[in-house]
Amino acid sequence: MTPSMPPLQEKTPLKEKLRRDGHAFGPMIFEFFTPGLPAIVAACGADFILFDMEHTGLGFETLKMLCAGCRGLGLAPLVRVPRGEYAFIARALDVGAEGIMVPMVESRAEAERIAEAAHYPPRGRRGAGFGLAHDHYRPGSPSAKMADAAARTLLIAQIETERGLAAVEDIAAAPGIDVLWVGHFDLTNFLGIPGAFDDPRYEAALGRVLAAARKEGKPAGFLVADENWARAYWERGFRILAYGQDHVLFQNALRAGLDALRRLA
Numbered sequence: 242m243t244p245s246m247p248p249l250q251e252k253t254p255l256k257e258k259l260r261r262d263g264h265a266f267g268p269m270i271f272e273f274f275t276p277g278l279p280a281i282v283a284a285c286g287a288d289f290i291l292f293d294m295e296h297t298g299l300g301f302e303t304l305k306m307l308c309a310g311c312r313g314l315g316l317a318p319l320v321r322v323p324r325g326e327y328a329f330i331a332r333a334l335d336v337g338a339e340g341i342m343v344p345m346v347e348s349r350a351e352a353e354r355i356a357e358a359a360h361y362p363p364r365g366r367r368g369a370g371f372g373l374a375h376d377h378y379r380p381g382s383p384s385a386k387m388a389d390a391a392a393r394t395l396l397i398a399q400i401e402t403e404r405g406l407a408a409v410e411d412i413a414a415a416p417g418i419d420v421l422w423v424g425h426f427d428l429t430n431f432l433g434i435p436g437a438f439d440d441p442r443y444e445a446a447l448g449r450v451l452a453a454a455r456k457e458g459k460p461a462g463f464l465v466a467d468e469n470w471a472r473a474y475w476e477r478g479f480r481i482l483a484y485g486q487d488h489v490l491f492q493n494a495l496r497a498g499l500d501a502l503r504r505l506a
Contacts, residue, residue, distance in 0.1 A: 254393040255289050255317035255339060256419065259460060259481065265289055267316075269464055269485040271297050279310035279318070289317040291483050294329070295344050301336055305374055308337030312377065319395065325351060327358040331367050334359060337374045340395030342422060347404040349411035356417025359394055361387040364417070395419050397462060400450050401427035413453040420481055421454045422462035423447060451478045 259265050267289035268282055274292070282290045292299060292307060308318040321342040322329035330341050343355050357365040369387075372378055376386050396417055400409050401424025413421055423446075425438065434440045454461040455478070462481035465471040466489070471482060484490075 253315070254395075255319075256393060256395045258288060259395075259419075263460070264480045264482075266482050266484065267291060267319075268487060268490075269293060269483040271486045272488040273491070274299055274303050274307060276306060276310055279307060279314060279316055283311075283314035283316040287316060289319050289340070291319040291321065291342065293321045294333075295321050295323045301332055304333065304338070305336035309374065311337075317395075319397070321399075325355045325358075327366075330355065330358040334367070334390075334394065335370060335373060335375050339393055340397060340419075342397040342399060344399045344424065345402050345405065345427070346398040346400065346412055347402055348408050349415050352398055352412045352415035352418050355398065356396060356415065359396055360391055360417060364391060397422050399424045401425075402431040404431075406432075406446050406449060409450055409453045410456070413457040413459060418459070420460050420462050421450055422481075423450055423479075425463070447477060 253261075255265055265288040267287035269291040270278065271293050274297075279290060290307075290311065292304060294304070304320060311318040317339040318337060319340040319342060320333045320338040321344060322333055323344075325343040325346060330343070333341055341355075341359060346352055346355065357367075359365060359367060361367045361369065369383065371383055371386055372380065375390070397420040398412050398415075398418050399422045400406055400412070405412065406428070409421065412418060425443075426436065428446060429435050429437055429440070429443055432440075432442050432446065434442055437443060451461050460480040461478060462483070463474045463479040464483045464485060465474055466485075471484070474482065
């Protein structure tokens with residue numbers, strides 16, 4: 242006879258918190274993939290921690306360790322996968338990610354494929370593996386676990402190309418997509434204005450993404466580099482904000498400390 246196990250006390254999922262509070266904040270991590278990082282971030286009061294797999298070389302074994310480190314902290318582990326393919330999306334969820342960010346989403350059909358890869362039947366085509374990291378190795382009803390996953394899984398579509406911008410209203414309307422996220426550097430690159438964040442074409446693009454998100458009742462997200470950017474994009478209407486990047490924050494703090502030491506010398 243299998244012994245019963247006490248229920249796992251989980252914190253409020255980020256998806257529910259967004260609906261309740263209307264905003265969420267946390268860092269985006271590109272470099273410091275260390276076991277203690279989730280606890281460090283949680284101690285700062287973050288709602289989520291967003292790990293990047295697109296540009297960093299982060300692998301699934303390390304990601305699994307990082308997601309495990311988030312358990313019980315009230316900190317949602319989110320992951321930007323390299324592309325919107327089933328093997329990336331479903332595997333990241335299986336190792337414990339609570340949400341998935343997909344770069345360069347460019348059509349409603351692509352958005353629908355992303356949602357299909359992330360959800361179990363009847364909503365999607367995600368393969369079943371239970372009693373694993375994503376359900377905290379607990380016993381229980383597969384139907385209940387699938388319902389919990391549907392309520393918990395947050396899907397973020399990045400709008401960061403001219404094609405994605407042209408289709409942003411259709412992407413926003415795709416069932417299963419929860420957040421539109423502007424990838425600002427790539428968006429300016431694909432608009433032919435690299436890094437020109439004061440260009441009217443970039444400003445118009447931001448307005449179009451925000452309008453599409455508002456129409457569908459979905460929040461818009463953005464990565465901010467400092468307090469000035471945070472204020473500016475909050476005032477524009479972005480409500481899920483990542484702060485970072487981690488290595489830049491460390492460099493800035495270390496540079497300031499070293500400058501202070503040099504002044505002593």
